[in-house]
Amino acid sequence: MSEKPIVVVGSGLAGLTCAWAATTPVVLVTAGTLTEGAASMWAQGGIAAAVSPDDSTASHAEDTWRAGAFAGDRPVIDRITGEAPEIVQVLADLDVPFDRASDGSLDLALEGGHSRPRVAHAGDHSGATITASMAAAVLAAADIELRENHTVTKLLTDDSGAVSGVVVRRADGTEETIDTDRVVLATGGLGGLWPHTTNPRTALGQGVALAARAGARTDDLHLVQFHPTGLDVPRDPMPLLTEALRGAGAVLLADGERFTDELQPRDVVAAAVWEQLTHGFAVRLDARGIPDVTTRFPAVAELAAASGLDLANDLLPVRPALHYSMGGVTVDGRSRTSVTGLWAIGEVSRTGLHGANRLASNSLLEAVVTGRAAARDSSAWRTGWDVRLSATDRATVLPRGDAEPIPVQEVRDLLGASCGVLRDGPTLQAAVDALQPHTGDDVAYVAWLIARSALAHPHSVGAHRRTDSVEMQGARV
Ligand SMILES: Cc1cc2nc3c(=O)[nH]c(=O)nc-3n(C[C@H](O)[C@H](O)[C@H](O)COP(=O)(O)OP(=O)(O)OC[C@H]3O[C@@H](n4cnc5c(N)ncnc54)[C@H](O)[C@@H]3O)c2cc1C
Numbered sequence: 226m227s228e229k230p231i232v233v234v235g236s237g238l239a240g241l242t243c244a245w246a247a248t249t250p251v252v253l254v255t256a257g258t259l260t261e262g263a264a265s266m267w268a269q270g271g272i273a274a275a276v277s278p279d280d281s282t283a284s285h286a287e288d289t290w291r292a293g294a295f296a297g298d299r300p301v302i303d304r305i306t307g308e309a310p311e312i313v314q315v316l317a318d319l320d321v322p323f324d325r326a327s328d329g330s331l332d333l334a335l336e337g338g339h340s341r342p343r344v345a346h347a348g349d350h351s352g353a354t355i356t357a358s359m360a361a362a363v364l365a366a367a368d369i370e371l372r373e374n375h376t377v378t379k380l381l382t383d384d385s386g387a388v389s390g391v392v393v394r395r396a397d398g399t400e401e402t403i404d405t406d407r408v409v410l411a412t413g414g415l416g417g418l419w420p421h422t423t424n425p426r427t428a429l430g431q432g433v434a435l436a437a438r439a440g441a442r443t444d445d446l447h448l449v450q451f452h453p454t455g456l457d458v459p460r461d462p463m464p465l466l467t468e469a470l471r472g473a474g475a476v477l478l479a480d481g482e483r484f485t486d487e488l489q490p491r492d493v494v495a496a497a498v499w500e501q502l503t504h505g506f507a508v509r510l511d512a513r514g515i516p517d518v519t520t521r522f523p524a525v526a527e528l529a530a531a532s533g534l535d536l537a538n539d540l541l542p543v544r545p546a547l548h549y550s551m552g553g554v555t556v557d558g559r560s561r562t563s564v565t566g567l568w569a570i571g572e573v574s575r576t577g578l579h580g581a582n583r584l585a586s587n588s589l590l591e592a593v594v595t596g597r598a599a600a601r602d603s604s605a606w607r608t609g610w611d612v613r614l615s616a617t618d619r620a621t622v623l624p625r626g627d628a629e630p631i632p633v634q635e636v637r638d639l640l641g642a643s644c645g646v647l648r649d650g651p652t653l654q655a656a657v658d659a660l661q662p663h664t665g666d667d668v669a670y671v672a673w674l675i676a677r678s679a680l681a682h683p684h685s686v687g688a689h690r691r692t693d694s695v696e697m698q699g700a701r702v
Contacts, residue, residue: 293580
């Protein structure tokens with residue numbers, strides 16, 4: 226057993242779960258204060274789990290597989306959806322106040338792509354409630370040293386390529402090195418790299434940069450999910466109108482007419498919204514028909530009100546916004562990456578659960594399942610690293626440099642233009658060429674990896690829609 230502490234990077238739901246479940250000492254390093262900058266705190270809908278008597282984990286797995294355009298990894302889907310009921314119980318045992326029916330059973334919401342109501346929730350602020358409960362458990366635990374306002378800027382490796390430490394930058398700009406042979410990346414997603422996003426602006430994919438520069442394999446970085454109903458008001462990030470609104474009966478209108486089945490998987494609905502917008506129609510979400518909508522969705526009502534809109538009486542302007550990264554640092558079932566001593570969990574990881582399009586409310590589930598798996602494996606790890614992952618493409622392993630970074634807004638504009646709802650080869654090639662000279666900078670490096678991945682995948686699948694692909698010839702969007 227290693228004598229050094231496990232270093233967990235990030236304090237969203239994945240990192241907190243891992244720190245809490247570890248059985249050896251942990252240093253929890255996080256860029257802001259505890260849970261600050263975590264998308265986990267922003268989740269509205271909840272956590273998907275087959276807990277009702279008329280549901281089954283097989284049905285949850287089937288819906289996940291189908292929503293992911295049959296591109297997910299079936300054994301992974303079966304395992305993670307299979308653990309979901311137990312995970313909800315683990316959270317309930319941590320006193321997460323899930324909404325319940327009068328008989329005490331969980332009140333389950335319906336969301337797009339699910340064949341039945343399956344989303345356990347705490348009002349429409351489920352992420353904040355679940356994450357706060359896990360944070361309280363972390364603060365109460367022994368053997369967790371918390372380093373707030375510490376940003377990991379580099380992963381150190383030894384001559385054999387194994388993890389040997391991390392470099393952290395403190396709030397005052399000074400740096401220190403933490404010596405460790407076990408690092409768990411829980412740094413979240415990369416939606417902040419797009420001009421229109423629901424993600425925290427700080428979600429710039431830094432975990433992908435750290436891992437890829439250390440030689441870890443990444444996959445599916447081009448597979449990013451656009452949420453169909455970002456509230457289209459001049460706010461950055463865009464407020465999210467949760468899918469649960471459509472599950473409760475809200476409809477989408479283009480110039481007053483319905484144009485799609487609102488409960489299809491997100492990639493399909495986002496593409497349908499995009500098509501209407503590109504034809505010049507104003508797209509709006511109509512939630513006026515939901516009984517007691519403002520009491521059922523108080524957080525959304527507040528978000529709308531902050532932009533002068535009334536959820537109960539107004540039509541809400543919407544547009545697709547970058548929401549979630551299906552790809553990331555490739556891991557096995559224990560959350561091990563291809564680099565010895567490096568685990569990745571939550572949204573920064575690519576587990577194979579989501580395929581080419583994430584099923585709604587499967588990511589909080591993935592955060593807890595992968596966090597717990599990494600905790601168990603890293604706590605027990607001694608030597609050796611028997612992962613069965615394909616080799617990393619060495620052409621993508623580039624060092625961090627001192628070159629003048631490209632402004633983040635420029636990177637966003639490049640990805641917005643090239644890696645939006647619709648993509649094509651020449652635009653992607655131009656983005657790759659524009660980003661290539663700046664790969665010494667982490668933000669540009671991650672954007673380059675994404676555009677490069679999109680360019681290398683000429684076929685359309687799920688959220689990756691190439692207008693120049695055979696699949697899209699003759700298609701409407
Ligand atoms: C608006 C919104 C609504 C959503 N709704 C749902 C939902 O209803 N259900 C669902 O399942 N999913 C939902 N999601 C997705 C889900 O919230 C995320 O996928 C999930 O919470 C990711 O958890 P995480 O722990 O991996 O990352 P995060 O919660 O994003 O946490 C990342 C942490 O890493 C830290 N960090 C990053 N880089 C560094 C660094 N270099 N050094 C130190 N610390 C670092 C950050 O500060 C943060 O603490 C939603 C997402 C958004 C944005």
